[in-house]
Amino acid sequence: MSGGIIALIVIGVIVLIVLFWAVAQYNGFVRLRNLVQESWRQIDVELHRRHDLIPNLMETVKGYAAHERGVFEQVAAARSAAAGPVSGPADQAAKENQLTQALGRLFAVAEAYPQLRASENFGQLQAELTNTEDRIAAGRRFYNANVRTLNTKVETFPPNVIAKMFGFQRAEYFEVDNPAVRNAPRLDFNGNGPILDR
Template sequence: MWLVGMHNSLIGLRNRTQESWRQIDVELKRRHDLIPNLVETVKGFATHERGTLDDVMRARSAAVSAGGSPAETAAAEQQLTGAVGRLMAVAEAYPQLQANSSFLALQQELASTEDRIASGRRYYNATVRELNTKVESFPSNMIAKQFGIHQEQYFEAEAQARSTPQVNFDTGSPRTYESAPEPQQGGPSQGATPVAPAQPATPAPAPGQAGSGQPGLGQPGTAEGAHAPAGGLPPGAADNAQGAGRQGGVADVNPHQEGGALSWPSTQPDKPQQ
């Protein structure tokens, strides 16, 4: 029973591999039929791109005549894919072609066909991998050899085509990036703009000092503060001023007094002279 089961498993894998390859072949033929119509459509707008169009047709002819093994077919199809990619890049330079309905329909159909080819390739390669593993493994390899079941080739692009291109912007010497110089001890770093030291905040003037903004208490530009000393009113002057105001007294300014001090009328009665 084990022998029969292993034999049927190998036969099933081989049939699945062949069927998946036939599906890929159908999609490849459809792709080959779409490309001439695409080339003719582009030729009507891009008459100066004859070299690119000829490259596409030559690559198509090589892919059609490739036949043979999956590896040979994959190599020819890879060349055709590159030629079609260059054609699409050229078509981007022609806005009228990009707006043409026939070109857009062919482009969409070609993209759908290539998607089906890629999907079929993945399924085919997975089936081939499973079949080849059983053909190489013991004891299934003995049964495969007895019934003439052999390994199959993968349908895949060349390693060079599958590798991602490396972009190198170097000009032959390593690029270095210089950081800003460290500040020197005791002074600013070279090339740095010196910063002026911060000015200390000016304290708000107390009442009675110059610039306080209160009328009659030493504000510059007023009659009361024109002759006020720089240090403000003398001690007790504010209290005397309030008392004088209550008794109807008025502060007098004596311009001839030293320092421009204020003179206040006395609240005491004059003493009789001796």
């Protein structure tokens, strides 16, 4: 074998290695992008469940505190905004933030009505909402972990070369801005009266 043929074989092997690496990187980006989208859809399902529970919760509270119209209007407006179209996870997080704050005010109203707190329907709705909030929090952690992995790969060299070539971009985190509402509102009815715990 002449030196030219060996050089061509070496170049061919190097090209094949680079090609296989590029294909592997591309497929990795596709997998990560799909994982981020799938984990967002799981959050979306739980958010819809949360939005569906709120009208029933409001109706139950209205049965005991119908004169609290301002609170009901705030919750309804925040629910409509959160359930409406959004531009992405950050926008959804901001709207969910407002809804969580409005729900906190609704639960504060409920504290003033012992008969409401004792209502089986209210207790069931509250438990379902708390369960849904927990599932949203777990989904948010899973989604954000996937976003972090994708974003790291998009930004690190040499995978970022493939990302730029094929248009893979950073994904948005789903985060609550206000630390006071990072946890779901939870009522704790101890022997001394209700406490709104965040």
